[in-house]
Amino acid sequence: MPFNAMKRAVSESVSGLPRAFWWLWTSTLVNRLGAFVATFMALYLTLERGYSASYAGLVVALHGLGGVISSLGAGVMTDRLGRRPTLLIAQASTAVSVAVLGFMEHPAAIAGVAFAVGMASNASRPAVQAMMADIVRPEDRVRAFSLNYWAINLGFAISSAGAGFIASYSYRAGFLIEAVMTMACAIVVFVKLPESRPVRTALEKAAEPEVGLGTVLRDGRFMGVVGLSFLVALIFQQGAVGLPIAMGDAGFSPADYGVAIAVNGVLIVALQIPVTRFIEHRDPRRLLVISSVLAGYGFGLTAFAGSVGVFALTVCVWTLAEIVNAPTQTGLVVQLSPVHGRGRYQGMYTMSWSVAALVAPLMSGFVIDRFGAEWLWAACAVIGTAAGAGYWGLMRKLPDEASGAEVSGAEVSVAEPVAPRADSVAEPRP
Numbered sequence: 164m165p166f167n168a169m170k171r172a173v174s175e176s177v178s179g180l181p182r183a184f185w186w187l188w189t190s191t192l193v194n195r196l197g198a199f200v201a202t203f204m205a206l207y208l209t210l211e212r213g214y215s216a217s218y219a220g221l222v223v224a225l226h227g228l229g230g231v232i233s234s235l236g237a238g239v240m241t242d243r244l245g246r247r248p249t250l251l252i253a254q255a256s257t258a259v260s261v262a263v264l265g266f267m268e269h270p271a272a273i274a275g276v277a278f279a280v281g282m283a284s285n286a287s288r289p290a291v292q293a294m295m296a297d298i299v300r301p302e303d304r305v306r307a308f309s310l311n312y313w314a315i316n317l318g319f320a321i322s323s324a325g326a327g328f329i330a331s332y333s334y335r336a337g338f339l340i341e342a343v344m345t346m347a348c349a350i351v352v353f354v355k356l357p358e359s360r361p362v363r364t365a366l367e368k369a370a371e372p373e374v375g376l377g378t379v380l381r382d383g384r385f386m387g388v389v390g391l392s393f394l395v396a397l398i399f400q401q402g403a404v405g406l407p408i409a410m411g412d413a414g415f416s417p418a419d420y421g422v423a424i425a426v427n428g429v430l431i432v433a434l435q436i437p438v439t440r441f442i443e444h445r446d447p448r449r450l451l452v453i454s455s456v457l458a459g460y461g462f463g464l465t466a467f468a469g470s471v472g473v474f475a476l477t478v479c480v481w482t483l484a485e486i487v488n489a490p491t492q493t494g495l496v497v498q499l500s501p502v503h504g505r506g507r508y509q510g511m512y513t514m515s516w517s518v519a520a521l522v523a524p525l526m527s528g529f530v531i532d533r534f535g536a537e538w539l540w541a542a543c544a545v546i547g548t549a550a551g552a553g554y555w556g557l558m559r560k561l562p563d564e565a566s567g568a569e570v571s572g573a574e575v576s577v578a579e580p581v582a583p584r585a586d587s588v589a590e591p592r593p
Contacts, residue, residue, distance in 0.1 A: 180307060183298045186355040187291065188314050194254075194348045195318025199326050199337035200226075200261055200280060205407045205524075206417050207334045208273075216408050218270070220528025222277050223404055227520030229281025234517045235376060237286035238510015242374070242503070246294040247358045249506075253286035254349035258342045265338025285517055289509040296497045296505055297359035304497055309439035309490035313432060320428025327421020361502055374504025379511050385499045387557045389515045391455075392492060394550040396519035397526070398458045398543050399485060402427065402478070405527035406465065409536035410474065423474040430482045438486050448558030450491045452551045458484035459547010466540040 204226065208219040240249045260283050264276040291311075299307040329337050380386065407420045442450055461481025468474045500508035530539040 177310065180303060180310075181298050183356060183359065184295065184307060186351060187294060187298075188311055190250075190348045190351045190356070191291070191311055192314040192318050193344055193351065195315050196322050196344055198319060198322045199329075199341040200264065200277075200284075203326060203330055203334070203337060203407075203417065204277070205404055206330065206411060206420065209408065209411055210417065211330075211334050212273075214270070216412070216532050217528045219408065220404070220524035222274050223524035224521050225274050225278040226281035227517055227522075227524065229278040229283075230285030230517030231514055231521055233282040233286040234289065234514035235507075235510045238289040238507045238513070239376070240286075241290045241293050241506025241510065242360070243506075245358050245360045246290045246297070246506075247352060247356055249290040250287050250294075250352045250356070251349055253283055253290070254345055254352065256283035256286070258346040258349065259283075261338055261345065262342035265335040265342075281517075281520075285513065288513045288516075289506050292493065292497075292509045292513075293505040294356075294359045296500070296509075297361060305443050305490050305494040306439060308493040309435055312489045312493075313435040316428040316431035316435070318428075320425050320432055327418045327425075330417045330421075374501055374507055376507055376511075378504065379507050382499070384557070385496075385508065385511075387553075388492075388495060388499065389511055391451075391550050391553045391557065392512060393515040393519050394546050394553070395455050395458060395488060395492075396516040397523050398462055398547055398550075399481070400519050400523035401462055401527060401539065401543060402481070404524045405531065405536070405539050406474075408527060408531055409465070409539070412531065412536065413469075415471065415474075419471050423471055423478055426475045426478045427482045427485070430479060431486055434483075435486055438483075439490060442487060442491065447491045447495055448554065450487050451495075451554045451558065454484040454488035454491070455550035455554055456547050457481065458488065459544045459550070462547070463540050463544030465543075466537040 204223050205216075205219045208214045208222055209216060214222075237249060237253065240252075257280065260276060260280045264273070264280055267273045267276050295307055295311060296304065326337050326340075329340070402424060406424065407417075410420045410423070411417075458481050461477060461484055464477045464480060465474065468477055496508065496512045497505070526542075527539055530536075530542065
């Protein structure tokens, strides 16, 4: 692509988004630059501390259990207390608990604090996603979610490679670095981000009942999406759980894993914006079917990997699925969520990933210990196929995105963001 055309494409991708979005984007980037615990917990426990893959899977599963418990609670907090206070509480708690985890010695203490880290770190997700839906215009949301996901992986690409080498010298330093960076995120939120929660008018309160968790659970279409999201998340979680354990068992070092998994972040940084421009106005139903199957078979190919280069090639395959799936899925969740229930709906969606974070380590540890890594990768291919078939069946019952059909009791496709925005000014970075 010529330089001028590339420059124009980037400008069109980042222009017209409100200033508050870019500060939220900055907070996300800073947070991911310090990511360490979720990526290297399994290696820390198996290689540094000498525990079995099953124990490592148990601890990472407890980390996921903490996220399961906090997801719904954080969703309720996001709707009732507000997006900004929920973010501040979650990020400050994460910083403290991550620092403490680096000094734990007893197996029970490690497991307990890992559980607390999971609760704290996962509590920010419903608030971030709800705030983004609040402040960005409906027609710009897929692009905004894509840019935010791009920031996540820009930070991840840098931190994975760096943290791999840090781990070779001191795992504790990695915990402390993550704590400092997470506290920096809380400072950005406190100083720069205003509250964005929509305020219900008296007329709206009289016309519409308040959205509760029961409302979410009774929304069959949305819960179907949540269930399929769980299957896809179960596959993607293996990049942080099954892959490092399998590579460690095969004799590869933490730095080798860091290099292989960094390909994921690098590709997303390079391809997320152009791929989003390609898929932005395409049928999300087909995109979700294709990305689910591609994710399953991308991990399935890992069974044939015997070198760092081949592991990196398999990462390329499932990364393409991730690039397509992430903004498409998040945009669909917002489309199905009522304006005044975004926190609870996002909390339920986040819980699907949290439950996957709980189940995936148990599954990978058990399968690798009992049967070998090849069976884990075969299971990923089967799960991806099942998820793709599920999306194919479910999406036929969902309204076309362009139809503006009413979903979940709210005309979310025409909801206006409540926060101030500078639509006429292109703001590529804060």
